[in-house]
Amino acid sequence: MSDKPDMAEIEKFDKTKLKKTETQERKKTLPSKETIEQEKQASDS
Incomplete structure (x- = not known):
């Protein structure tokens, strides 16, 4: 068995x-940054 693949195909x-x-x-x-802060505040409340 060879480590190299058969290139004929x-x-x-x-x-x-x-x-x-x-x-x-x-x-x-x-x-x-503002969008991230708004989403953090929305998820906290």
């Missing part, structure tokens, strides 16, 4: 059969 792979997809990145912004 990868070399035979046909990339032209893959579908094109669009990647969308979503960036979440962190809440402001």
